[in-house]
Amino acid sequence: MTMNLHFTKMQGAGNDFIVINGIDQPFQLTAEQIQTLAHRQFGIGFDQLLLVETSKVADFKYRIFNADGSEVAQCGNGARCFVRFVVDQKLSNKHEISVETASGIITPKLENNGLVTVNMGAPRLSPSEVPFIADAAANSYVLEVADQQITISAVSMGNPHAVQIVDDVEIAPVVALGSQIEVHPRFPERVNAGFMQIIDEHHIKLRVFERGSGETLACGTGACAAVVAGIQLGRLQSPVKVSARGGELHIAWQGGNSPVMMTGPAVAVFTGNIEI
Numbered sequence: 001m002t003m004n005l006h007f008t009k010m011q012g013a014g015n016d017f018i019v020i021n022g023i024d025q026p027f028q029l030t031a032e033q034i035q036t037l038a039h040r041q042f043g044i045g046f047d048q049l050l051l052v053e054t055s056k057v058a059d060f061k062y063r064i065f066n067a068d069g070s071e072v073a074q075c076g077n078g079a080r081c082f083v084r085f086v087v088d089q090k091l092s093n094k095h096e097i098s099v100e101t102a103s104g105i106i107t108p109k110l111e112n113n114g115l116v117t118v119n120m121g122a123p124r125l126s127p128s129e130v131p132f133i134a135d136a137a138a139n140s141y142v143l144e145v146a147d148q149q150i151t152i153s154a155v156s157m158g159n160p161h162a163v164q165i166v167d168d169v170e171i172a173p174v175v176a177l178g179s180q181i182e183v184h185p186r187f188p189e190r191v192n193a194g195f196m197q198i199i200d201e202h203h204i205k206l207r208v209f210e211r212g213s214g215e216t217l218a219c220g221t222g223a224c225a226a227v228v229a230g231i232q233l234g235r236l237q238s239p240v241k242v243s244a245r246g247g248e249l250h251i252a253w254q255g256g257n258s259p260v261m262m263t264g265p266a267v268a269v270f271t272g273n274i275e276i
């Protein structure tokens with residue numbers, strides 16, 4: 001039996017989503033149906049599907065599905081679009097909301113200038129929390145992949161990231177190498193593969209091959225993870241401007257268990273209905 005699905009197409013620095021109000025319409029899509037909707041030619045086309053639901057512990061619950069249908073625990077660019085959607089749809093009269101995710105509560109705030117700041121919580125750096133298979137915690141690790149040894153940092157923002165420093169992101173093998181890092185056996189839940197070029201200690205360029213979606217024009221948690229990795233390595237100082245292909249994000253982190261603060265755009269593109 002088909003259903004008519006109402007959605008809002010949104011983007012945050014070019015990372016694109018459909019946002020679904022799961023409060024008004026029950027969500028029962030299979031992974032295969034999400035893959036179909038995510039398809040750039042045969043479907044709507046998106047990097048992630050974001051679902052708004054009620055929560056017993058926060059203002060809202062936020063569920064995230066990658067284009068391959070996998071459900072994951074965090075999405076930074078999506079968090080900004082989440083609060084924009086909630087305000088636009090008048091689901092709350094607040095501009096700063098608490099949002100329950102599978103990896104903890106985050107608080108996106110719609111600023112007066114239209115940008116959104118999100119407290120993304122503290123990074124998780126111990127291998128077991130990423131999760132990443134390593135003998136001991138370190139700021140960087142050597143990973144054997146594609147017959148070469150690369151140096152990565154392993155950081156979780158509620159989702160796993162493997163970040164490496166490259167000389168020039170424009171010529172880095174983001175798809176060829178990122179697709180192999182994504183499924184590396186030392187990352188038992190797969191991983192998002194970040195490629196960071198350091199411009200100066202307050203500015204990086206970043207490309208990310210995302211777990212379950214491929215390379216995206218921006219990755220919010222990837223930007224957070226890259227800045228944390230760079231600060232841990234002594235190469236960056238907070239705050240850091242992150243230039244992604246789809247736009248700019250601003251990340252601040254004071255180290256330790258302090259939260260990572262991310263600021264960036266959130267734009268509604270169009271609304272639509274689709275039979276699925």
Ligand SMILES: N[C@H](CCC[C@H](N)C(=O)O)C(=O)O
Nearest residue numbers: 075076077159210211220221
């Ligand atoms: N692909 C990610 C989820 C989306 C993250 C990204 N779109 C962001 O803005 O953080 C994962 O599987 O962990």
